[in-house]
Amino acid sequence: MLDEAVLAFFDKHAEALPLYERLEAGVREMIPDVTVRVQKSQISFYNRHLFACVSFARVRKGRDCPKAYIVVTIGLGYRLDSPRVDLATEPYPNRWTHHILISQPGEIDEELMAWIREAAAFSDSKR
Numbered sequence: 001m002l003d004e005a006v007l008a009f010f011d012k013h014a015e016a017l018p019l020y021e022r023l024e025a026g027v028r029e030m031i032p033d034v035t036v037r038v039q040k041s042q043i044s045f046y047n048r049h050l051f052a053c054v055s056f057a058r059v060r061k062g063r064d065c066p067k068a069y070i071v072v073t074i075g076l077g078y079r080l081d082s083p084r085v086d087l088a089t090e091p092y093p094n095r096w097t098h099h100i101l102i103s104q105p106g107e108i109d110e111e112l113m114a115w116i117r118e119a120a121a122f123s124d125s126k127r
């Protein structure tokens with residue numbers, strides 16, 4: 001059962017809600033101590049620290065964006081070398097932020113979940 005804050009977050013993007021539901025269920029199954037915080041511009045996943053978030057960030061030009069999508073953002077200690085990564089930045093040395101646009105349920109797959117698991121472990125290892 002989704003809470004009202006999540007439903008409000010998806011109010012103008014209702015068609016993307018099933019993508020989020022699938023992602024959140026996978027994260028909760030994989031990382032039992034996860035805390036989910038709904039904020040104005042993103043839904044954040046925390047263990048000791050933020051390790052992933054979901055937003056509607058514009059990581060592609062408008063014409064290249066599907067109608068229904070979410071952007072999953074993860075932090076790792078290295079740059080992911082994958083065509084699935086729409087945008088990668090290094091805000092701090094050896095701390096890479098990766099934005100991955102998801103528009104189909106099948107894109108929430110083992111590879112994506114492995115990256116999220118790795119991001120959670122990386123986050124948990126920070127001081």
